[in-house]
Each structure stands twice: as structure tokens, then as C-alpha cells.
Amino acid sequence: MDYARTAEKILERVGGKDNVLGLVHCMTRLRFTLKDESIVDDDLVKRTKGVMGVIRKAGQYQVIIGNDVAYVYEELCKLGNFKGQPAPQKANNAPKKKQSIPAMLMDTISGIMSPVIPAIIGAAMIKVLLTLLPMIGWLNTEGQTYQILSVIGDGAFYFMPVLIAISAARKFNTNTYYAASLALIMLHPNFVSLMSAANEAEQTVKFLGVIPVTYANYAYSVIPIILSVWMLKYVEKLVDKITPVITKNFLKPMLVVLIAAPIALIVLGPLGAICGEWLSKIVYFAHDKLGFIAVGIVAGVFPFVVMAGMHHAFTPIKLGMIATGGYEAFICIAELCSNMAQGAAALAVAVKTKNKDFKQVAGSSAFSALVAGITEPALYGVTVRLKKPMLGACIGAVAGGLFGGFMQMKCYGIATPAIVTIVQYAEPGNAMSLVIAALTILITVVVTFIATMIIGFEDIVDEDDDDMPSPEPAKIVEPKSKFDKVVSPVEGTAVKSEILKNQEQSEFSKNFDMVMSPEKETVYAPFEGKVLKVSQDGKVIEMEKAGSGLKVTLNVFGSKNAFEIKKNPGDNMSVGEEIGKINTNDLKNALVGISVQEKEKYMDVVPSQKDVFSRQDVLVTVV
Numbered sequence: 001m002d003y004a005r006t007a008e009k010i011l012e013r014v015g016g017k018d019n020v021l022g023l024v025h026c027m028t029r030l031r032f033t034l035k036d037e038s039i040v041d042d043d044l045v046k047r048t049k050g051v052m053g054v055i056r057k058a059g060q061y062q063v064i065i066g067n068d069v070a071y072v073y074e075e076l077c078k079l080g081n082f083k084g085q086p087a088p089q090k091a092n093n094a095p096k097k098k099q100s101i102p103a104m105l106m107d108t109i110s111g112i113m114s115p116v117i118p119a120i121i122g123a124a125m126i127k128v129l130l131t132l133l134p135m136i137g138w139l140n141t142e143g144q145t146y147q148i149l150s151v152i153g154d155g156a157f158y159f160m161p162v163l164i165a166i167s168a169a170r171k172f173n174t175n176t177y178y179a180a181s182l183a184l185i186m187l188h189p190n191f192v193s194l195m196s197a198a199n200e201a202e203q204t205v206k207f208l209g210v211i212p213v214t215y216a217n218y219a220y221s222v223i224p225i226i227l228s229v230w231m232l233k234y235v236e237k238l239v240d241k242i243t244p245v246i247t248k249n250f251l252k253p254m255l256v257v258l259i260a261a262p263i264a265l266i267v268l269g270p271l272g273a274i275c276g277e278w279l280s281k282i283v284y285f286a287h288d289k290l291g292f293i294a295v296g297i298v299a300g301v302f303p304f305v306v307m308a309g310m311h312h313a314f315t316p317i318k319l320g321m322i323a324t325g326g327y328e329a330f331i332c333i334a335e336l337c338s339n340m341a342q343g344a345a346a347l348a349v350a351v352k353t354k355n356k357d358f359k360q361v362a363g364s365s366a367f368s369a370l371v372a373g374i375t376e377p378a379l380y381g382v383t384v385r386l387k388k389p390m391l392g393a394c395i396g397a398v399a400g401g402l403f404g405g406f407m408q409m410k411c412y413g414i415a416t417p418a419i420v421t422i423v424q425y426a427e428p429g430n431a432m433s434l435v436i437a438a439l440t441i442l443i444t445v446v447v448t449f450i451a452t453m454i455i456g457f458e459d460i461v462d463e464d465d466d467d468m469p470s471p472e473p474a475k476i477v478e479p480k481s482k483f484d485k486v487v488s489p490v491e492g493t494a495v496k497s498e499i500l501k502n503q504e505q506s507e508f509s510k511n512f513d514m515v516m517s518p519e520k521e522t523v524y525a526p527f528e529g530k531v532l533k534v535s536q537d538g539k540v541i542e543m544e545k546a547g548s549g550l551k552v553t554l555n556v557f558g559s560k561n562a563f564e565i566k567k568n569p570g571d572n573m574s575v576g577e578e579i580g581k582i583n584t585n586d587l588k589n590a591l592v593g594i595s596v597q598e599k600e601k602y603m604d605v606v607p608s609q610k611d612v613f614s615r616q617d618v619l620v621t622v623v
Helices: 003-013 042-046 069-080 101-135 144-158 160-172 176-186 189-200 223-242 245-290 292-307 311-325 331-352 356-372 376-386 388-406 419-425 432-455 472-477 503-509
Strands: 020-025 029-034 053-057 060-064 205-207 211-213 484-487 492-494 514-518 522-524 529-534 540-545 551-557 563-565 578-582 591-596 605-607 618-622
Touching: 003 042, 003 069, 020 069, 029 069, 042 053, 053 376, 060 376, 101 144, 101 160, 101 223, 101 311, 101 419, 144 160, 160 176, 160 223, 176 223, 176 245, 189 205, 205 245, 211 245, 223 245, 245 292, 245 311, 292 331, 292 376, 292 388, 311 331, 331 356, 331 376, 331 388, 331 419, 331 432, 356 376, 356 419, 376 388, 388 432, 419 432, 503 551, 503 591, 514 618, 591 618
Parallel strands: none
Antiparallel strands: 020 029, 029 060, 053 060, 205 211, 484 618, 492 514, 514 591, 522 578, 529 540, 540 551, 551 591, 563 578, 605 618
């Protein structure tokens, strides 16, 4: 892969460096935070050599590269100087889609767990070594080295609430150090010994002599601290409001901890422990009823769980099972089979495809999935992309899951399921368990490979050659001098002069390319640029778009004081930034008009045909 060329193409097709607010990368993806995602054509980005797919998620535009992501990232940083620039948490102001409560909870847990995964994997791999090295006689389980390595491997798991607290604080946008303090309080040796002694004596610890504190073990736990940090966000806001400014430096921290800690220990901690227990019961209900068949079913559908970004939500459940029972015999087995199936399907594609470039992509994706358990390159770059290999992967995963479940295979670690981590499926003192794990992988790989070869796929053509004509949507990302967009400055509905009963409103609306009836008071900047003029009556703003010179006039129809402008001539503005407010009393009868100036300079000015607009919806297109 020509990393420099790939980076240049990607940057061009996401709107150029001026459209990039921030850029980071994970193990397989470039994660862009863009000013305006609407100008990006997904199909055009996907056609770039080296790109395996794209995902729009959580305010990020994610470009899947695979194992070479770090090299492409370095080239992008050379082009745009993105390194060291933190990506904003929210790239656009589009309204969020409503989620059901279960989906929202799973998405929250997944979002919190995802940043913690590298620490968990690191600790888990140490545990794998602690299983492997004694088996081959390289480490004495009675020695001090073993004990030290055991502490190293167990530290991240035992103090899991601290790691989760840090991640949850970022997710809920609250103070990280307050959050970590709550987790440390839950794990304090004196508190643990107090609660354990009372539990063994069948007594109840009481706070202030009357409030009972329910016994719960918070080591290895996840949900109790998530609930506690969520509560902390509101406690911090409340205390900030009630404390005088002169006392905030010392009174606020004391009150935050003094209020939040008892709530966490008395109410939310025990509640979270109960929720975690019930969540495990719900998940394992299917396993109890269907037995090994459930393992096969989950293995078959697990790729779609990964595509939905919900796979990290299972981590707390697996942790809880391993912490309490010493092993997990359901989700971890299904994950292993799913990972191996994705790798085997990509391997079959690498063998069968006639496209040399894609053969290399599929081969490296297969290696990544089979050996390291990193399936995103295979999933998004091969099986989802070609569709039919996904069916072969599902068939193989089901076959492997049924075998592993029937043989009562168990997992004793939490490392990423892969060939190199097969030792975590070895039961201490039972060498046959390792043979069963190897056979499970073999069956999954063989069945998937054969199924994919039989089902076949439509081979991919050479992609993104310079002489290949771009599809029609590519016009969207042409230079701004040829194509400009004005997004809606308000949330509301489009109106036409002929339907207005008020003659004055009707005459007003005839002078504009688009007229809106606002539903909310706030008026936002329709593009990035600067304010040129503001009328004396405060109802008209003339604006110029950065980089293109497009000039637009925004008028507000209403009473004398209908509109409060918060910008002055010469002020810069970014798209979606608040530039003014409509008086609440005028909102019902107010109109907002947008007019493109100097129309003779352009081929066409095209108003949107939509009736209802959100803040980031395109209102007018200028060609």
C-alpha cells in the first residue's frame, strides 16, 4: 500500500483538512471528527485503495484501514498536522436518534468499556502466560516470581472499578478524580474488611446508626461504579449551584464526596451489584435452557453484535462469571468461534480472489483475525463487503460453537479469543481441555473455509485507479468554489408565501430563496465564515462563507425587538454556532429568511425540497 497516496485520497474525500476538527486512531480505524459529515460521500471513501469500510458513529467518521492504520495516520498527520490535537466529543449538532432504554443502557456500557479494553487485554495476556509457563515447566507456581506476575495480571481486574470510573467520568462528562475516588472508597481495605466481617457474623453495618449498608463485593465489578459515576454528575452540579463562590475551593470538593460516597455505598453500589447479577442471569437463561445449542446460535450471530458495537457490553458479564466461578462457558466460546470464522472466511477469499490487491487485503485480514483475534479488517473489509462470505462465516461459527458447547469447553481468561490465546481455554490439570479448544478452532476454520469456497462471491474489481471515472456523487466533495451548502440556521419548517394568510408575512417571504418558520428561539450559523454586516434594526445579518466567498443574508421577520444578534461585523463563526435568539413572544409569528447574494456568479441556487429541518440539514445548495 502507498500510505502517502492513501492518506492524500482519504483526506481529500472527507472534505479536506479544513473539514477535520480532530483525528485519532485505534487498532484498525482512523477516527475523524468532522465539521460537516454531510459533505462526505461514503461510497467514494470506500473506493480508496486501502480502505476497508466506513462507519458513522458517536460523532465520529470512522475509516477502517486494518493493521496498517498507524502508517496511514502518520501520513495524514503530515498532510494536516493533526497529531496532538484532541478530537472534540461532539462533531455535529444533529439531533440524536431516540433509543429504547435497553439499547441506551447497552450503548452506554459499551462506550465505557471500550477504552478500558487494552488494559484488560494486557492483564489477561499475563494470566495466559501464568497458565502456559507452568505447563511447559518454565515457571514454578510456588515461587515468588509466579506470585508477582499473578499480582501484575490480576491488578487491572481487581481494581476494575477504578478503570471504569475514569472511563465513565469521560462518558458522563464529570470530574475524573471524584469518580476515581468513589471507586477507591469501594475498594478500601478497611471498608472491605468491615463489610466482610459483618456479613460473616450475619450482622448489618449501619451508617449514622440507622441506615443499613448492604454487603456487596465490588472488586472485578463494573455496573456499581457506572451507576455511581452517573449519580456523581448530578451531585457535582447540585453542589456547584448551592456553594458560595468564596467557598468553592474547599467546600465544594468536601460536599461532593460527602454526598456522593454514601449514596454510592448505600444505594447505587448494592443496586448495581444486583443489576449485574440479574443481567448475567438473563444472558445465561438461554444457555441453561438450550445448552450447547445456545453457544452455536450466539457464535453465528456474534458478527452482527460486533457491527452494532455492542460486544463490549458483554465484558462485565464475563468478568463477573470468571470472578465468581473461575471460568466462563458461553460467551467466550461463542466469541472464539466467531473470530475464527471471520478469519477463515477472509482466508478463503484470499485464496479464491483474482484481484491481487484484494488478495493481499484479505490475507492480512485473515492473519489478524486468526492469530490475534482482531476481526474488524476481515469483518468490514471482506465478509461484509462481499456479503456472501459472511454467510460462510456464520455457518462455520455455528458448527464450531455447537462442538465447543457440546464438549463443555470453558474459558479461564478474558484475553481476545484467538489462536495465540488458546491457553486461556485450558483447564488446569486437564490437558484434554486444550485438545478440545484446538478441535473447536479447527472445526470452525475448516467448515467456514469450505462453506465460503462453495458459496462463492462476486469478485471485486480493481479499485480507485486514477483513470477510473468517479461516480456521480463524487461532485459532493469537489472544491468548495464549485459547490456550496447552506445548512438550516433554525429548527423548524419551510413555508411558502402563497400559504401565508398574513399579507406582510407573505410579502416578506417572496424575497428569499428559503423561508423557515422556527420552532425554537436559537438561531445558528449556517456555515463557517464571518459576519460582514448587521442592520441597525438588528434583524438582518450578512455573512460570508470561509474559503468560497459565498455571501448570504439572514433576515428575521417580527416585532422591533424580535431578534437579538450575538455577533458583530468582523466576528468569525463556525457552523452550528449560536449567532442569535428570537424573542419568545415573537416565536409563533416569526419567519427566518435566507437569501444568496450575487446569484449571477453561480450556475444555480437550489432550495431543499424538505418540509421539516434540523440544524444540520442542508437548506440551500449553490452550484
